Amino acid sequence: MKVEDIETPALLIDLNLMEKNLRTMKEWLAGKDLRLRSHFKTPKTPIIAWKEIEYGAIGVCAQKVGEAEVLVQAGMKDILITNQIVDPVKIDRMINLQRYSKIQVIVDNPVNVKCLSETALKKNTKLGVLVEVDVGGKRCGVQPGKETVELVRQISKMQGVEFKGLQCYAGYLQMAEHKIGFEKKMEEIKKVTERVDTTKDEIEDAGFDVETVTGAGTGTHRYEYEHYDEIQPGSYVLMDASYKPCAPWFDIALTLLATITSTPEPNRVVFDAGGKSISTDYGPPSLKDFKNTKCTIPSDEHGMIHFNESENHFDIGEKIEIYPSHLDTTINLHDKFYAVRNREVEAVWPILARGKFV
Numbered sequence: 001m002k003v004e005d006i007e008t009p010a011l012l013i014d015l016n017l018m019e020k021n022l023r024t025m026k027e028w029l030a031g032k033d034l035r036l037r038s039h040f041k042t043p044k045t046p047i048i049a050w051k052e053i054e055y056g057a058i059g060v061c062a063q064k065v066g067e068a069e070v071l072v073q074a075g076m077k078d079i080l081i082t083n084q085i086v087d088p089v090k091i092d093r094m095i096n097l098q099r100y101s102k103i104q105v106i107v108d109n110p111v112n113v114k115c116l117s118e119t120a121l122k123k124n125t126k127l128g129v130l131v132e133v134d135v136g137g138k139r140c141g142v143q144p145g146k147e148t149v150e151l152v153r154q155i156s157k158m159q160g161v162e163f164k165g166l167q168c169y170a171g172y173l174q175m176a177e178h179k180i181g182f183e184k185k186m187e188e189i190k191k192v193t194e195r196v197d198t199t200k201d202e203i204e205d206a207g208f209d210v211e212t213v214t215g216a217g218t219g220t221h222r223y224e225y226e227h228y229d230e231i232q233p234g235s236y237v238l239m240d241a242s243y244k245p246c247a248p249w250f251d252i253a254l255t256l257l258a259t260i261t262s263t264p265e266p267n268r269v270v271f272d273a274g275g276k277s278i279s280t281d282y283g284p285p286s287l288k289d290f291k292n293t294k295c296t297i298p299s300d301e302h303g304m305i306h307f308n309e310s311e312n313h314f315d316i317g318e319k320i321e322i323y324p325s326h327l328d329t330t331i332n333l334h335d336k337f338y339a340v341r342n343r344e345v346e347a348v349w350p351i352l353a354r355g356k357f358v
């Protein structure tokens with residue numbers, strides 16, 4: 001099948017570009033004392049996670065137990081859940097996965113660790129935990145230094161759990177160029193890595209082994225990798241229009257295919273993809289190959305292209321490709337990817353972890 005024959009709206013992956021991104025990451029990693037643990041929250045599709053393993057990733061991250069369940073079913077053997085799991089039912093599900101794969105989880109609270117410890121003991125297993133440090137983003141995590149050492153000390157006294165290292169992801173800096181500019185982003189990264197290093201030193205001085213320090217995403221890994229044992233980028237494999245200026249060495253491999261359904265004014269056309277098929281939490285999407293236009297998503301099933309000159313380039317029925325502004329939330333709206341090479345559909349991949357909110 002050719003791209004032109006796909007019913008819209010539909011998500012396309014340009015396989016040549018996706019493989020180029022994988023190669024770019026692999027070549028950059030070569031010779032470095034650093035492991036890649038790619039984040040599944042972006043592609044939500046096991047075949048892509050396995051491609052990342054083929055290109056050198058040592059395992060994967062998941063954000064939700066539901067994502068980890070999909071990965072385990074797909075045979076993945078090494079999963080780090082980079083989120084706090086506190087609901088007893090979810091803890092139960094997560095620890096049951098240990099029978100099939102190595103599961104580790106992050107923690108930032110002793111009450112939660114106690115619950116993990118008791119459940120793991122009941123199930124006769126031991127769960128590796130990494131302490132999340134708030135390296136500056138003020139999302140989750142304990143404060144660097146003393147507070148982190150104290151939590152590590154408490155973990156060391158509990159059975160059923162084992163302290164494995166530190167989770168230090170600075171989400172707020174990944175695309176900070178847009179808000180504070182590149183120079184300031186570099187200054188902030190320096191502050192983050194100082195917090196990471198001093199916290200690790202303090203834990204080791206207190207007599208505990210820090211096996212793994214993990215962090216860094218698509219937009220920061222090249223600037224801070226020397227302070228980590230593992231990096232956890234997700235977006236790099238497919239990319240989106242917001243991320244591109246912050247990690248220009250990766251290409252946008254993901255587009256939304258849409259059809260022009262109406263041409264109501266000379267400088268405005270309508271396409272068949274609205275808020276139900278493309279997310280706008282990072283702003284409106286953009287039209288591939290047409291710089292002089294602006295897209296808006298005014299409603300659930302309608303998107304619009306606005307031309308600068310009073311000159312419409314399209315007729316109804318024509319297919320267009322749109323770059324999402326935020327890939328994770330867009331992918332989560334779809335059931336499948338069309339994997340395309342040179343305009344021919346090579347495969348259709350179900351997005352098996354889409355909608356896994358729990």
Ligand SMILES: Cc1ncc(COP(=O)(O)O)c(C=O)c1O
Nearest residue numbers: 039082169217218232233234235
């Ligand atoms: C904890 C964590 N790690 C890794 C990532 C992946 O980051 P990116 O998509 O910026 O590479 C995210 C993204 O939100 C995250 O929350």
